[in-house]
Amino acid sequence: xxxxxxxxxxxxxxxxxxxxxxxxxxxxxxxxxxxxxxxxxxxxxxxxxxxxxxxxxxxxxxxxxxxxxxxxxxxxxxxxxxxxxxxxxxxxxxxxxxxxxxxxxxxxxxxxxxxxxxxxxxxxxxxxxxxxxxxxxxxxxxxxxxxxxxxxxxxxxxxxxxxxxxxxxxxxxxxxxxxxxxxxxxxxxxxxxxxxxxxxxxxxxxxxxxxxxxxxxxxxxxx
Numbered sequence: 001x002x003x004x005x006x007x008x009x010x011x012x013x014x015x016x017x018x019x020x021x022x023x024x025x026x027x028x029x030x031x032x033x034x035x036x037x038x039x040x041x042x043x044x045x046x047x048x049x050x051x052x053x054x055x056x057x058x059x060x061x062x063x064x065x066x067x068x069x070x071x072x073x074x075x076x077x078x079x080x081x082x083x084x085x086x087x088x089x090x091x092x093x094x095x096x097x098x099x100x101x102x103x104x105x106x107x108x109x110x111x112x113x114x115x116x117x118x119x120x121x122x123x124x125x126x127x128x129x130x131x132x133x134x135x136x137x138x139x140x141x142x143x144x145x146x147x148x149x150x151x152x153x154x155x156x157x158x159x160x161x162x163x164x165x166x167x168x169x170x171x172x173x174x175x176x177x178x179x180x181x182x183x184x185x186x187x188x189x190x191x192x193x194x195x196x197x198x199x200x201x202x203x204x205x206x207x208x209x210x211x212x213x214x215x216x217x218x219x220x221x222x223x
Contacts, residue, residue, distance in 0.1 A: 032064050039065045043073040052085065053092040060096030060175075061103060061151050062115050067093065068182060072194060075186040086176075086183035093175045094168065097154040101167055104158025112155050121152045125159065132160040137170035144174025 042051040052074060056067040067089050075082050104112045116122040131139050140162070143153040157167050182201065185193045 035065050036069060039069045043070050048074055049088065053088055056089045056092035057096035057099070059151065060093045060154055061100030071179065071182060072186065072197065075183050076191060076194070079187050079190065082183040082187035086179040089179040090176045094171045097150070097171045098168065100151050100154030101158035101164065104155035108159060112159060115155060116152060119149050119152055125156060128156040129160045132157065132162050136162065137166045140167055140170035141174045144171060145178055
């Protein structure tokens with residue numbers, strides 16, 4: 001397995017697009033690899049568009065494999081459809097994020113807690129609540145761009161009681177940027193850009209967000 005699959009060997013790597021788990025162990029990596037192979041195979045299915053929408057939806061609330069696994073080969077196969085596929089990913093991902101928000105708000109013990117435990121973030125919920133209170137939509141926006149597991153943020157937003165309109169707005173902006181950048185790069189450069197997207201785009205987004213935040217901090221405290 002190469003490209004996307006290589007990152008599964010070290011899911012917490014900041015250099016990969018797919019930071020799936022803070023403390024991976026053997027059985028979890030095996031499950032994720034199997035799910036990855038299955039999701040990747042859906043790109044050749046006759047109902048690939050539906051598969052892309054469903055994966056985008058569930059990834060925002062509980063599923064470990066990101067829709068990029070489907071999006072990348074689908075755009076490469078039909079580059080003229082890059083806008084449609086990016087929009088499909090964005091809409092489905094935002095709707096899935098709303099579902100994750102309501103899981104956190106109303107199904108804490110039944111669903112939210114097991115999901116957060118699986119990803120190793122349950123012990124950080126108090127800290128997330130503090131961050132949500134201080135940063136609001138910025139936290140959702142940042143998480144939507146970086147390799148941080150987005151479902152952890154959507155569920156935590158519901159648990160913390162973040163304003164739903166604020167959450168939706170931040171999700172639309174961040175997920176739209178992410179998927180349209182991925183699809184746009186594939187449309188413009190095709191196969192040669194694939195490795196960069198799979199291995200380095202998450203890091204580039206993270207650096208960009210850090211510079212953006214640094215700029216705001218500088219404006220606040222320097223000027």
